[in-house]
């Protein structure tokens with residue numbers, strides 16, 4: 065599943081090709097992904113200039129004066145910028161055409177989204193989102209306040225979008241390992257010092273992944289493969305039953321909220 069770093073790298077990758085370009089056509093091949101696609105409204109953007117491409121949580125926002133296109137990659141979505149004559153593949157649902165190039169959305173599992181926002185209006189999908197983890201809005205004070213009365217385990221709290229956006233399962237596992245916090249600890253029992261450290265390492269792991277993605281990423285203009293997905297060096301995620309890289313203790317794997325959770329019983333308290 066694309067997580068925040070992949071969406072950020074996708075943003076950087078497609079921005080290079082699309083910013084300041086004129087939308088010459090919009091082709092919707094599927095009426096519905098996770099939600100109905102507002103094809104009529106999207107078509108209003110033909111002839112508009114793409115002013116910028118931004119990201120909020122895991123949504124990409126293609127901004128024009130007449131409104132914004134909002135894209136979510138869901139479980140399996142990916143974007144490519146390719147020549148418009150490149151043959152269609154199965155699950156190619158959407159083309160944003162800019163002259164002889166297209167931004168093409170492929171999504172086999174169709175949990176992604178393609179939405180429209182009126183100029184200057186906030187789409188309802190953004191209504192309940194907490195701060196961006198890589199901005200100064202995500203502070204230790206904020207996380208401490210959010211955890212004060214929460215009995216849910218800390219891993220679930222940091223993956224809760226109203227608390228902070230974009231901390232998916234991989235990065236929650238990794239951040240809790242680096243902050244030496246047992247993921248099963250009720251949030252209101254994690255110390256202020258630990259939460260302060262957690263905020264800091266969440267920023268570090270996400271920034272490292274973006275940096276790594278930016279350097280290892282395949283070109284967004286290639287016609288095969290899956291641009292936007294990248295392998296990362298991980299300490300705990302996917303390593304249940306293997307030795308802790310810090311102390312050699314065997315890492316434990318449990319499920320929290322149906323999600324694979326791996327931790328070191330010695331390092332994480």
Ligand SMILES: [Zn+2]
Pocket residue numbers: 308309310311312313328329330331332
């Ligand atoms: Zn360990």
